[in-house]
Amino acid sequence: MLTSQRKHLILESLRDNGQIVAKELSLQWEVSEDTIRRDLRELAQEGLLQRVHGGAMPTTTAKLASSPAMVDLKGRQKLAQHSKSKLGQAAAKLIKPGQVVFIDGGTTNAQLVKNLPLSLRATVITHSPTIAVALIEHPEIEVVIIGGKLFKHSAVTVGAAALDAISRIRTDTYFMGVTGVHAEVGLSTGDLEESYIKRALQAVAANTIVLASADKIDTASPYIICQCQQVNMILTDATIGDETINSYKEQKANIKRV
């Protein structure tokens, strides 16, 4: 396993779980605890996390007096968040008044919800309780929740009950969340159940739009959802290079930067 890849995954895990336990990761990835500790040391040096005995915590949660490293870090976080937020803003503009849309789980789609205007009148169907809670604030949006067994890693419902409920709806647009976008492999996700749900959702949607932040581009996860050209649009970061974009266009995928 590559060092940079590991560091990347550490930060991702920190975002997802709010904490890092060195021993857990060493077991999970079959490397020594020393290696994880070294990674944590270096990431802490860059101000990307806070080391604690046994692992690490996000710097935001850490209650430390402002250190010189903190300024640097906050700027960097803002930057990464900013491009995700841009993506969310662009996606939010695609929802027109009166439409019925399905919003998938995931942090990128959470950004979409954050950017929805409070006055928007629309119907949002979701299988993510997190998204549903975020939409309570919007008085004009009718929210419908797809029930089922809660898959905790992604915080969305899955299983037969969810599939059954999905089969009884039709939506204008489906905002699909993915963990991997790859020109040859296609769109992919980390859980088999989820991949079935995503295909079912695509089948009942007139349009499917994928929101993929830069870190998802040119990566693949275990379970393939469909090919890139099978969705109506892939929305990604402005930071992605021209040649990368072209590799997707060669596959006739409709990929757009914002």
Next chain:
Amino acid sequence: MLTSQRKHLILESLRDNGQIVAKELSLQWEVSEDTIRRDLRELAQEGLLQRVHGGAMPTTTAKLASSPAMVDLKGRQKLAQHSKSKLGQAAAKLIKPGQVVFIDGGTTNAQLVKNLPLSLRATVITHSPTIAVALIEHPEIEVVIIGGKLFKHSAVTVGAAALDAISRIRTDTYFMGVTGVHAEVGLSTGDLEESYIKRALQAVAANTIVLASADKIDTASPYIICQCQQVNMILTDATIGDETINSYKEQKANIKRV
């Protein structure tokens, strides 16, 4: 569990409940009381809380000696929080390993969830996305969400879809939330749709337990769910007087104070 993680949770719990009881946290997190006491000692050293015999209090409460009126007000708020938390604790103890329970929406039931031990293995069915999100932290609890149209005022799903999903389940215990408890009127709530859902849930549950904080007692809301004696138990505040309790017992209602 990481030390720093635990300290953050202590401060969070202090904000939520207005007080810390060392023994309770040691039971809930399955660490020795010494460990909790050590954490409290160190947090007190940093001035983040005020140690008291048996646990800790927020520093703000202690500092308010200056304005007598404010002490009273803040103290009352803290007290109200504390008694709600007590109710949650008592209810949490009623859930036994392996059981299948339905947890209704509402702040009192949210307190129940906060007090569930992390190691509890059980199945929780809910129609509240808020409750579902709170349970993501619990690794051993299987969460099932009842889908439907989201009723925003209470943040629970309602409607035909929800009723249909409810008709297909059976639970050991239903923790019902209400907005009114009255000896003559019975149990009531503020929304018609919700009252139907609550009756349906009661019908599929072997036991129904009502959690009612002091402010609900002897009040009535527009939509009646059922009579007080039709549920297996009504759990309420220790602050309720004996004569009030007796007025319910005369109706053969099983009301208990904690």
Next chain:
DNA sequence: CAAAATCAAGCAAAGTCGTGCAAATATGTT
């Protein structure tokens, strides 16, 4: 006052950390 609960201090076991070192693997140069 006396029983019960809570507390602090000290101790030992287990867990975690940093440093130095050597083997394995990449990278660059001749």
Next chain:
DNA sequence: AACATATTTGCACGACTTTGCTTGATTTTG
């Protein structure tokens, strides 16, 4: 291709931290 240089990784070692337990003091409660 052969060699030198740099990076990465796992291991060993001693130092440090955390934790639960014991003991005896202190506080609370009836």
